Amino acid sequence: MNPVDYSSFRRKLNDWYADQGRDLPWRRNFEPYQIWISEIMLQQTTVVAVIPYFERFLGRFPTVADLAAADESEVLRLWEGLGYYSRARNLHRAAKVIVEQYSGLFPTELDTLQSLPGVGRYTAGAIASFAFDQRAPIVEANTLRLYSRLIGYAGDPRSRDGQERLWAFAEDILPRKGAGRLNQALMELGATVCSPREPDCESCPVHAHCQAFRDGTQATIPLPKPKTVITEMTEVSIAVRTGSKYLLRKRTSNERWAGLWDFVRFEIEHAAAAIDTAFIVGAVQDRTGLSVIIGPQIAEFKHGVTRYRITLKCFVADRVQGRLKANEEWQWVQPEKFDEYPLSVTARQFAERLKQFPLVDHATSKTGKMKKSRLEH
Numbered sequence: 001m002n003p004v005d006y007s008s009f010r011r012k013l014n015d016w017y018a019d020q021g022r023d024l025p026w027r028r029n030f031e032p033y034q035i036w037i038s039e040i041m042l043q044q045t046t047v048v049a050v051i052p053y054f055e056r057f058l059g060r061f062p063t064v065a066d067l068a069a070a071d072e073s074e075v076l077r078l079w080e081g082l083g084y085y086s087r088a089r090n091l092h093r094a095a096k097v098i099v100e101q102y103s104g105l106f107p108t109e110l111d112t113l114q115s116l117p118g119v120g121r122y123t124a125g126a127i128a129s130f131a132f133d134q135r136a137p138i139v140e141a142n143t144l145r146l147y148s149r150l151i152g153y154a155g156d157p158r159s160r161d162g163q164e165r166l167w168a169f170a171e172d173i174l175p176r177k178g179a180g181r182l183n184q185a186l187m188e189l190g191a192t193v194c195s196p197r198e199p200d201c202e203s204c205p206v207h208a209h210c211q212a213f214r215d216g217t218q219a220t221i222p223l224p225k226p227k228t229v230i231t232e233m234t235e236v237s238i239a240v241r242t243g244s245k246y247l248l249r250k251r252t253s254n255e256r257w258a259g260l261w262d263f264v265r266f267e268i269e270h271a272a273a274a275i276d277t278a279f280i281v282g283a284v285q286d287r288t289g290l291s292v293i294i295g296p297q298i299a300e301f302k303h304g305v306t307r308y309r310i311t312l313k314c315f316v317a318d319r320v321q322g323r324l325k326a327n328e329e330w331q332w333v334q335p336e337k338f339d340e341y342p343l344s345v346t347a348r349q350f351a352e353r354l355k356q357f358p359l360v361d362h363a364t365s366k367t368g369k370m371k372k373s374r375l376e377h
């Protein structure tokens with residue numbers, strides 16, 4: 001796009017945004033805390049999915065000080081289901097930094113914003129431009145696609161050259177005043193009109209400025225990401241029971257879903273013809289220190305994590321004897337208390353099934369509470 005066209009481009013885009021921009025909860029004020037929460041939640045997640053999370057989160061933590069003072073477990077519980085839990089842990093850590101180092105006031109400088117845990121160039125630009133109207137460019141998934149088409153960039157937009165070109169364009173088109181509003185309008189156009197497939201070019205307010213539209217290359221720009229090769233995996237989740245309580249374990253910082261609680265869970269050989277119960281008993285003992293009797297499989301879930309498609313087979317088991325290993329965080333929890341713990345999506349599904357599951361002693365196959373003398377060593 002020729003720089004002489006920038007002011008016409010901005011005017012058309014701003015007019016369109018005033019008329020067509022969606023009313024979203026985080027657009028009702030320009031509070032940096034709310035912008036920050038919404039932008040972190042919106043990474044990898046759709047607007048529709050984010051709205052109820054955003055409202056619940058702000059209801060519980062209305063200020064950065066409230067978030068900083070919370071337990072990480074509670075933050076994760078409110079994040080449960082949004083995925084990419086490092087985002088929630090980083091929000092919590094960054095809130096503490098803002099309270100401790102900046103007296104609870106958001107820094108306004110881009111560099112300082114980017115030094116906060118979990119705040120990258122894009123999020124820093126969104127906070128600085130939306131909240132403080134700084135001339136800070138932003139490139140995220142929607143604007144990456146939009147800018148690639150506007151300038152007709154046929155290379156890989158994620159390459160070094162692509163990133164340099166797109167960030168430079170994102171900065172060039174910003175006005176000295178009203179940069180935040182223009183950034184919001186650009187993101188909105190990318191999200192609602194310049195969609196990945198079949199962009200609505202006829203109703204696009206800036207099609208006269210779009211190189212891809214002129215060239216008819218909207219369908220091939222931007223260059224798609226290379227396809228991820230999916231690997232199948234099978235895992236088992238074992239709800240070890242003693243009396244009326246089940247064993248939960250806090251996932252450690254070097255695991256996926258760090259900080260969330262889960263039943264005993266591990267990988268088994270994929271697509272084995274039959275479940276090897278002896279292997280599962282041994283693996284539970286290795287991990288927990290407890291010897292168990294494996295009961296029935298009561299659920300099976302399929303879900304995706306990054307490049308893995310996981311089949312999760314869920315069993316109950318009764319503790320027979322042994323002491324829990326000391327190097328892990330464990331809790332024996334009654335099903336009605338599961339809601340107090342942050343769980344992964346599949347652990348939550350399993351927990352819900354367990355609430356319906358009758359208490360059966362699989363050692364004796366009798367319904368009811370297991371004998372305390374035998375179980376609680």
Ligand code: SF4
Pocket residue numbers: 146149150193194195199200201202204205206207210211212213218
């Ligand atoms: S004209 Fe089409 S391809 Fe170009 S910015 Fe508008 S919607 Fe996107």
